[in-house]
Amino acid sequence: MASPISAGSSGTRKIAIMIAGRIGLAFVTLFLVSLIVFAISDLLPGDAAQEALGQSATPAQVAALRHEMGLDRPAHVRFGGWITGLAGGDAGTSLVANMPVGEIISQRLPNSLLLAAFTALVSVPLALSIGIASAMNRGGRLDRALNIATLSMVALPEFLVATLAVLIFSVHLRWLPSISMVPEDAGWGEMFQSFAMPVGALTVVVVAQMARMTRAAVVDQLDRPYVEMALLKGLSRRAIIVSHVLPNAVGPIVNAMALSMSYLLGGAIIVETIFNYPGLASLMVNAVTSRDMPLLQACAMIFCSVYLLLMLIADVVAILANPRLRTA
Amino acid sequence: MTPVSALRWTRRLPLSGRVGLFFVLFWALAALVGPLLAPYPIGAFVDQNVFSGASGQFLLGTDYLGRDVLSRVLLAARYTIGLGTGAALLACLCGTGLALTAVVSPAWLDELLSRFMDTLISIPSKILALVMVAAFGSSLWLLLLIAGITYIPGNYRIARALAVNLNQLDFVAVARARGEGRFYIAVREILPNMIHPLLTDLGLRFVFIVLLLSALSFLGLGVQPPAADLGSLVRENISGIAEGAPALIVPALAIATLTVGVNLLIDALPRGGRRG
Numbered sequence: 001m002a003s004p005i006s007a008g009s010s011g012t013r014k015i016a017i018m019i020a021g022r023i024g025l026a027f028v029t030l031f032l033v034s035l036i037v038f039a040i041s042d043l044l045p046g047d048a049a050q051e052a053l054g055q056s057a058t059p060a061q062v063a064a065l066r067h068e069m070g071l072d073r074p075a076h077v078r079f080g081g082w083i084t085g086l087a088g089g090d091a092g093t094s095l096v097a098n099m100p101v102g103e104i105i106s107q108r109l110p111n112s113l114l115l116a117a118f119t120a121l122v123s124v125p126l127a128l129s130i131g132i133a134s135a136m137n138r139g140g141r142l143d144r145a146l147n148i149a150t151l152s153m154v155a156l157p158e159f160l161v162a163t164l165a166v167l168i169f170s171v172h173l174r175w176l177p178s179i180s181m182v183p184e185d186a187g188w189g190e191m192f193q194s195f196a197m198p199v200g201a202l203t204v205v206v207v208a209q210m211a212r213m214t215r216a217a218v219v220d221q222l223d224r225p226y227v228e229m230a231l232l233k234g235l236s237r238r239a240i241i242v243s244h245v246l247p248n249a250v251g252p253i254v255n256a257m258a259l260s261m262s263y264l265l266g267g268a269i270i271v272e273t274i275f276n277y278p279g280l281a282s283l284m285v286n287a288v289t290s291r292d293m294p295l296l297q298a299c300a301m302i303f304c305s306v307y308l309l310l311m312l313i314a315d316v317v318a319i320l321a322n323p324r325l326r327t328a
Numbered sequence: 329m330t331p332v333s334a335l336r337w338t339r340r341l342p343l344s345g346r347v348g349l350f351f352v353l354f355w356a357l358a359a360l361v362g363p364l365l366a367p368y369p370i371g372a373f374v375d376q377n378v379f380s381g382a383s384g385q386f387l388l389g390t391d392y393l394g395r396d397v398l399s400r401v402l403l404a405a406r407y408t409i410g411l412g413t414g415a416a417l418l419a420c421l422c423g424t425g426l427a428l429t430a431v432v433s434p435a436w437l438d439e440l441l442s443r444f445m446d447t448l449i450s451i452p453s454k455i456l457a458l459v460m461v462a463a464f465g466s467s468l469w470l471l472l473l474i475a476g477i478t479y480i481p482g483n484y485r486i487a488r489a490l491a492v493n494l495n496q497l498d499f500v501a502v503a504r505a506r507g508e509g510r511f512y513i514a515v516r517e518i519l520p521n522m523i524h525p526l527l528t529d530l531g532l533r534f535v536f537i538v539l540l541l542s543a544l545s546f547l548g549l550g551v552q553p554p555a556a557d558l559g560s561l562v563r564e565n566i567s568g569i570a571e572g573a574p575a576l577i578v579p580a581l582a583i584a585t586l587t588v589g590v591n592l593l594i595d596a597l598p599r600g601g602r603r604g
Contacts, residue, residue, distance in 0.1 A: 159542075308450055
């Protein structure tokens with residue numbers, strides 16, 4: 001893929017404007033998302049003060065606590081306070097742990113990022129190979145077999161994958177621990193042991209979707225006239241794929257990767273919980289169980305931001321990869 | 329569809345589609361009549377041993393409290409499939425209804441609805457569902473509503489894309505020139521022509537919703553005891569993992585065969601809907 005900068009200044013400027021537009025739009029969407037998250041979790045039934053004090057509390061006690069928690073202020077004022085706090089890195093105080101939400105999250109976030117990074121490291125090459133192999137044999141036996149396999153994997157519940165993994169690797173083979181801790185000073189061997197199963201389970205969740213989208217991106221290129229041209233001038237299939245199709249498919253493939261990485265978010269919720277992994281997703285599940293709204297809102301906003309960031313990356317890559325936009 | 333043409337239609341499906349159809353019919357039947365066939369009362373403690381394996385007395389063994397797994401799976405399947413079907417119908421009826429409204433309405437309403445749906449779709453579905461469960465709770469009706477609402481935007485997006493294309497075709501222009509009202513155009517002209525892709529989408533929504541609800545139940549945030557769906561069964565028997573108890577494996581496999589079956593069937597259906 002040629003660098004967009006070589007395309008001349010007017011094209012570059014046009015691309016810069018488009019990308020800036022997408023970034024702006026992402027921020028607008030993030031603001032609207034925060035409005036929805038706040039509206040659902042804060043305006044609607046259930047009063048945190050009443051909840052905290054229980055049924056036996058007198059109205060005066062409830063009113064006092066409501067005042068202390070700021071619940072007696074009008075909703076738009078609370079939303080304003082919450083969103084400016086979030087933007088400034090102050091997400092309020094956890095109702096259950098009585099600690100700043102930011103502090104709790106900063107302990108968990110690196111663990112989740114580490115898990116996501118390892119999963120990406122394993123699943124991206126795997127998905128690429130499956131997708132490209134499938135596209136190269138389009139309509140063939142391998143393609144059909146991979147189609148059925150990935151189609152089935154997409155529909156598997158994450159907890160089945162994780163449970164079977166525990167059953168096989170911890171219970172029967174006794175190779176791996178069933179609980180994933182991250183010790184402070186772990187060696188590579190221990191690191192591998194504690195990450196193998198969560199990463200493996202998450203990979204199964206993500207890789208099928210990723211491979212299907214990769215195949216679609218490559219197949220889309222195979223239908224273009226330039227492939228027919230290359231075929232007619234006598235190139236082998238392998239040469240066509242490697243030197244003609246792949247360079248053109250890089251954009252759509254990266255786009256597909258970014259989109260399917262978003263499946264990681266949903267998968268992480270189950271996988272982190274099963275393996276007791278101290279990450280952000282299991283923190284969020286705990287926040288739901290204990291109805292710890294400030295913590296829940298902050299976690300939800302982090303997940304939504306990551307999701308929007310992935311969508312934005314996919315969008316920007318699609319713009320950069322479109323040759324018509326590059327030379328315009 | 330007569331039995332003969334149904335059989336012919338089945339024969340035209342590829343093998344994967346027939347496997348899918350088999351699982352779909354199997355689970356539909358299990359949800360409808362299964363609980364009548366349950367060998368033991370649902371909540372009864374029938375065995376002294378917990379997590380016993382399959383035997384002549386208990387075909388699928390017993391669970392963590394010594395209850396019959398087969399009976400519980402049959403009832404749980406009814407919850408899972410009932411909730412999944414209800415929520416998928418809700419998502420598709422609302423999504424398609426709103427999409428049709430948007431397409432035949434003035435541009436500002438279309439714009440407003442579409443932007444709102446775009447915002448909702450930018451919230452990962454599990455996150456949205458978790459926030460709603462935390463706020464509202466998780467009674468059966470709430471779960472149905474929450475799962476349905478979570479998947480309205482996805483259906484809306486697909487239905488709107490289909491409807492916008494149809495809206496530009498000549499037969500709609502003719503109807504408009506005839507002076508037909510918006511409701512007539514949406515329901516009598518546009519809707520019948522997009523029903524096949526919408527049915528496919530209904531199937532996909534069903535799969536997503538079953539996975540979502542099972543995941544919620546697995547986390548202990550979905551269907552609450554004494555009621556139990558397949559996800560709850562996996563959760564409550566998770567301690568049987570060391571024995572590899574059927575009580576744990578069977579409900580997990582039940583969900584997988586259901587969702588994979590629907591997926592395989594949808595994939596094998598002829599594109600464009602030539603089904604008479």
